[in-house]
Amino acid sequence: MDLAQPAHLTKEDHAHSAQPKILWIPTAKKGLLMWLTTVDHKKIGFLYGFFALFFFLVGGFEALLIRAQLMFPNNNVLTAQQYNTMFTMHGTTMIFLAVMPLSAAFFNFIMPLQIGARDVAFPRLNAFSLWTFVAGAIILNIGWFLPSHTHGAPDGGWFGYAPLTSKNFIPKHSIDYWVMGLQLLGVASIAASLNFIVTIINLRAPGMTMMRLPVFTWMTLITAFLLILSFPAITIALVELMMDRNFSTNFFEVSGGGMPILWQHLFWVFGHPEVYILILPAMGIVSEILPTFSRKPLYGYPIVVFSGASIGFLGFAVWSHHMFTTGMGAVATAAFSLLTMCIAVPTGVKMFNLIGTLWNGRLMMRTPMMFALGFVWMFMIGGFSGVMHSAAPADAQQQDSYFVIAHFHYVLIGGSIFALLAGIHYWFPLMFGRKVSEFWGKLSFWIIFIGFNVTFFPMHFLGLNGMPRRTFTYDANMGWNTANFIATIGAFTLGVGIFIYFAVMVYTYLKGEKVAKDVWDARTLEWSLPNPPPEYNFRVIPTVHARDAWWYEKHHKEEIAKENAEHAKAESEHGGIHMPNNSIWPFVAALGLLVLGIGVTYFESDWSPGIHAKLGTTLVGGLIAFIGIYFWSIEGNAGYHLHLDEHGNPVDDKHAKH
Numbered sequence: 001m002d003l004a005q006p007a008h009l010t011k012e013d014h015a016h017s018a019q020p021k022i023l024w025i026p027t028a029k030k031g032l033l034m035w036l037t038t039v040d041h042k043k044i045g046f047l048y049g050f051f052a053l054f055f056f057l058v059g060g061f062e063a064l065l066i067r068a069q070l071m072f073p074n075n076n077v078l079t080a081q082q083y084n085t086m087f088t089m090h091g092t093t094m095i096f097l098a099v100m101p102l103s104a105a106f107f108n109f110i111m112p113l114q115i116g117a118r119d120v121a122f123p124r125l126n127a128f129s130l131w132t133f134v135a136g137a138i139i140l141n142i143g144w145f146l147p148s149h150t151h152g153a154p155d156g157g158w159f160g161y162a163p164l165t166s167k168n169f170i171p172k173h174s175i176d177y178w179v180m181g182l183q184l185l186g187v188a189s190i191a192a193s194l195n196f197i198v199t200i201i202n203l204r205a206p207g208m209t210m211m212r213l214p215v216f217t218w219m220t221l222i223t224a225f226l227l228i229l230s231f232p233a234i235t236i237a238l239v240e241l242m243m244d245r246n247f248s249t250n251f252f253e254v255s256g257g258g259m260p261i262l263w264q265h266l267f268w269v270f271g272h273p274e275v276y277i278l279i280l281p282a283m284g285i286v287s288e289i290l291p292t293f294s295r296k297p298l299y300g301y302p303i304v305v306f307s308g309a310s311i312g313f314l315g316f317a318v319w320s321h322h323m324f325t326t327g328m329g330a331v332a333t334a335a336f337s338l339l340t341m342c343i344a345v346p347t348g349v350k351m352f353n354l355i356g357t358l359w360n361g362r363l364m365m366r367t368p369m370m371f372a373l374g375f376v377w378m379f380m381i382g383g384f385s386g387v388m389h390s391a392a393p394a395d396a397q398q399q400d401s402y403f404v405i406a407h408f409h410y411v412l413i414g415g416s417i418f419a420l421l422a423g424i425h426y427w428f429p430l431m432f433g434r435k436v437s438e439f440w441g442k443l444s445f446w447i448i449f450i451g452f453n454v455t456f457f458p459m460h461f462l463g464l465n466g467m468p469r470r471t472f473t474y475d476a477n478m479g480w481n482t483a484n485f486i487a488t489i490g491a492f493t494l495g496v497g498i499f500i501y502f503a504v505m506v507y508t509y510l511k512g513e514k515v516a517k518d519v520w521d522a523r524t525l526e527w528s529l530p531n532p533p534p535e536y537n538f539r540v541i542p543t544v545h546a547r548d549a550w551w552y553e554k555h556h557k558e559e560i561a562k563e564n565a566e567h568a569k570a571e572s573e574h575g576g577i578h579m580p581n582n583s584i585w586p587f588v589a590a591l592g593l594l595v596l597g598i599g600v601t602y603f604e605s606d607w608s609p610g611i612h613a614k615l616g617t618t619l620v621g622g623l624i625a626f627i628g629i630y631f632w633s634i635e636g637n638a639g640y641h642l643h644l645d646e647h648g649n650p651v652d653d654k655h656a657k658h
C-alpha cells in the first residue's frame with residue numbers, strides 16, 4: 001500500500017517506512033528514467049496529457065481521411081475495408097485514447113491541488129494506471145503495423161457489435177487487438193478511479209468539506225464512480241467475445257444458442273455512462289472557468305453539484321435508447337424513452353446555472369472564456385438533438401444516419417473537446433508559468449469554432465435526407481453532394497484551427513511570456529501555489545474556511561499567515577514533509593501486461609505451431625507483471641523527508657536510511 005503520507009505522521013511512523021535493502025530507488029531528476037519512474041501526480045498528469053494530445057492528432061488525421069473520402073460521390077481515397085478501419089479507429093481513439101486520458105491529465109494535475117493535498121492517495125498505483133493505459137493504446141494500434149489481411153487495426157466499429165465481431169465475420173486478429181486493448185484500458189481506468197475516490201475522500205485539507213469542494217473535483221469524483229460501476233459491464237462482454245473468438249463458446253453465436261442482442265445490452269450498460277464519463281469532466285472545467293472570467297461565484301453551486309450527481313445516477317437507466325430500432329417492444333421502448341427525457345432535466349439545470357453565472361457578470365473575454373462559452377452554446381445544440389433522439393419514433397428515422405453523427409460530435413467536440421481546450425488555456429500558466437498570447441489563442445478559437453460548425457451542422461440535414469453512417473461512398477444522385485463537400489471543407493478548416501492551437505501551445509511552452517502566480521485572480525486552492533507548483537505542492541497544508549478557499553485566503557491574509565506559521569512549525573516538529581520515492585515497478589508491471597496482451601492476441605489460437613509462441617509469450621508477460629507487482633508490494637511505504645527552510649526551499653534528507 002503506497003498512501004501519500006498525511007502531514008501528521010510521527011517519527012515512529014516514518015521509521016517504519018524504511019525501504020527493504022534489496023531495492024533500487026530511482027533518483028533521476030530528469031530524462032527518460034525520471035519519466036519512467038516518477039510517481040508525482042503532476043508529472044503523471046503531463047504524461048497523460050502528452051499521450052492524449054498525440055492520439056487526438058492521430059484520431060483527427062483519421063477523421064480527415066474519412067472526410068476526404070466522402071468529399072465527392074464514388075470517391076476512391078479509401079477502400080470499403082480501409083474506411084471500416086478508419087471510422088472504427090477514429091471513434092475508439094478519440095473516446096478512449098484522447099478525451100478520457102486528457103480528462104485524466106486534469107484529474108491528476110489539478111484535483112490534488114484543489115483539495116489541498118500533496119499527491120494522490122496511491123502514487124505508484126497512479127503510475128501503474130498511466131503505463132497500463134499506454135500498453136492498452138499500443139495493443140489497440142499495433143495492427144496498423146502488421147499485415148492487414150491476417151491482422152490489421154480494429155474494423156468492427158467503436159461499439160463492436162456481435163456477431164459482426166465474431167470469428168465468422170472478422171476472422172483476422174484486428175478484433176482481438178480491440179478486445180485486449182479495451183481490457184487493458186479498463187484496468188487502467190478502474191485503478192485510476194479508485195485512486196481518485198480515495199484521494200478526494202481521504203486527503204482533503206482540514207476544513208475542505210464536501211460542499212466546499214471545487215466543482216471540477218466533484219465531477220472528478222462522480223466520473224470516477226461512473227467508471228468503476230460501468231466498466232465491469234463491458235469487461236464481461238469483452239471476455240465473452242474473447243471466449244467466442246478463441247475457444248468457440250457461443251455467448252453471441254445464434255447457431256450455438258447465443259444472443260447477439262446480449263452484446264448490445266452489455267455494451268450500452270457501459271456505453272451510455274461512458275458518454276457522461278466524457279462530458280462531466282468538461283462540465284467541471286467550464287464550471288471553474290466561467291466564474292473566474294465573470295468575476296462572480298458559480299451560480300447555484302449545490303444545484304450544479306447535485307445535477308451532476310443525478311446525471312451520473314440516471315445515466316445507468318437509459319442504455320437501451322441506443323437500441324430503439326432493435327424491436328424491444330413498446331413497453332421497454334417507452335420506459336427508456338421516458339428515462340432518457342428525464343436526463344435532459346438535470347442537464348438543462350446545469351446549463352441554466354452556467355448561464356446564470358454569466359448573468360450580470362463583468363465578463364472578461366479571455367481565450368479560456370471563449371472556449372468555455374463555445375462549450376455552452378455547442379453542447380446545447382448537441383443536447384437538443386439528444387432530446388429528439390429520446391422520442392423513439394423520431395429516433396427510428398435518425399438512428400444510424402448522419403443526424404446521429406452530427407449529434408454526438410456536437411456533444412463530444414462542441415462539448416468535451418471545447419472544454420478540454422479551454423482547460424489547457426486556463427491552467428497553462430499554473431502548469432508551465434507562461435501565458436498563451438490572447439491574439440493567437442482567440443484566432444485558433446474562431447477557426448476551430450467556424451470549422452467545427454461548417455463540418456457538423458450540415459450533417460443534421462444529410463441525416464434527415466437519409467444518408468447512412470459507416471458507408472464508404474454514395475451515388476451522385478442522392479442529393480448529398482453539396483453538404484458533403486461543405487462538411488469536408490469544414491473538417492479541414494477545423495484541422496487548421498487545431499494545428500494553430502497546438503503550434504501556439506508549443507511556442508508558449510518554449511518561449512511564452514512568463515507570468516506570476518494566480519494570473520487570472522481566481523478562487524480555488526490550486527491558484528495559491530507558485531507556477532509551476534513545487535514537487536511537494538503546499539509549503540503548509542492549508543486550512544479551508546470557505547468555498548472558493550483561495551479567494552477567502554486572499555481576503556483574510558493576516559489570519560491565514562498566522563495560521564500557516566503555526567502549522568509550519570507543527571509540521572517540521574513532526575519530521576517534515578514525507579514524499580514517496582520514485583519507483584520502476586509500476587512500469588514493469590504494466591510492461592508485463594503489454595507482453596501478455598500481445599501473447600494472447602498476436603498468435604493463432606488453434607493447435608498450430610503458433611500455440612507454443614502464444615503460450616510462451618503470454619507466460620513471460622505474466623511473469624514480468626508478477627515481478628513488477630511483487631517488488632512494488634515489498635517497497636512498502638518508503639519515501640523521503642523534506643524539511644523546508646524559512647523560504648520554503650526544501651532541505652531534504654533524501655533517501656537517508658532510517
Ligand code: HEM
Pocket residue numbers: 060063064066067087088090091092094095099157158159405409412413416417455468469470471491494
Ligand atoms: C476532429 C474532428 C472530427 C471529425 C472531422 C470527425 C468526423 C467523423 C465522421 C465523418 C464520422 C462518421 C464516419 C461514418 O460513420 O461514416 C465520425 C465518426 C465518429 N466520431 Fe468523429 N470526428 C471528429 C472528432 C471526433 C471526436 C473528438 C470524437 C470523440 C470524442 C469523435 C467520435 C466519433 C465516434 C465515436 C464515431 C463513430 C465511429 C463508428 O461509427 O464506429 N469524433 N467522425
Ligand SMILES: [Cu+2]
Pocket residue numbers: 271272275318319321322
Ligand atoms: Cu446513450
